[in-house]
Amino acid sequence: SLAERGVGVITCEDSNYPAELLQFEDKPFILYTLGDQSLLDTPCVTIVGSRRCTRYGIEQTKKITRGLCEHGFTVVSGLAEGIDTAANAEALQCGKTIAVVAGGFGHVYPPSNKKLFDEIAKKGLIISQFPPQKQAIPYMFPLRNRIMAAISLATVVTEAGEKSGALITADIALSLGKELFVLPGNVTSKSSEGCNRLIKEMQGCMITGFEDILLALGVQPKGQKEQPLPNLS
Secondary structure, eight states: OTGGGTEEEEETTSTTSOGGGGGSTTOOSEEEEEEOGGGGGSOEEEEEEOSSOOHHHHHHHHHHHHHHHHTTOEEEEOOOTTHHHHHHHHHHHHSEEEEEOSSOTTSOSSGGGHHHHHHHHHHSEEEESSOTTOOOOTTHHHHHHHHHHHTSSEEEEEEOOTTOTHHHHHHHHHHTTOEEEEOOOOTTOGGGHHHHHHHHHHOTTOOSSHHHHHHHTTOOOTTOOOOOOOOOO
């Protein structure tokens, strides 16, 4: 049985079911848990980023994670390779962490994180909307991202390329009216393209090149297709 394996269940009727998830018509009726469900009652911040990340991304993620943990926040991430692993592992060392996983608990993905998974199950909390026997397949990852955004006060994107799944989490966080924080990266770094674009779209004062200054002043850079001017109101 689930209970014998230590698997807890939170249904959407329960008082500790994340309130923001109730807004979705296709909300998960059941959340499966391993570990300490009371972490859902603590102030949480989600940290996400790309699987293919740089040393800069890892180092900054660890710093931000450590700072949040030291101020009493529970750090939430998705246990994926790269930035997520850095966030979950660092938080486990210096505070509390929740890992939201795409598939069921019986199929840890990526397999390289099995040890980390087991440690979080002991000292933190793991959540999935799928029963233990379900293997992770692509459509489950955005659903996982939705839970990560919903259970936290804010989402932080520390390093994300242009097509990173972390940007899905960022979009969901904004749609739920949550705070979104984005760490800028080197403007020549592919690994930070998604982050830097998010910052540009959210606040016109952040620039990544002279073109942005021209556009903000209403001047069309030469050799570029017409682009809508940023709304500065």
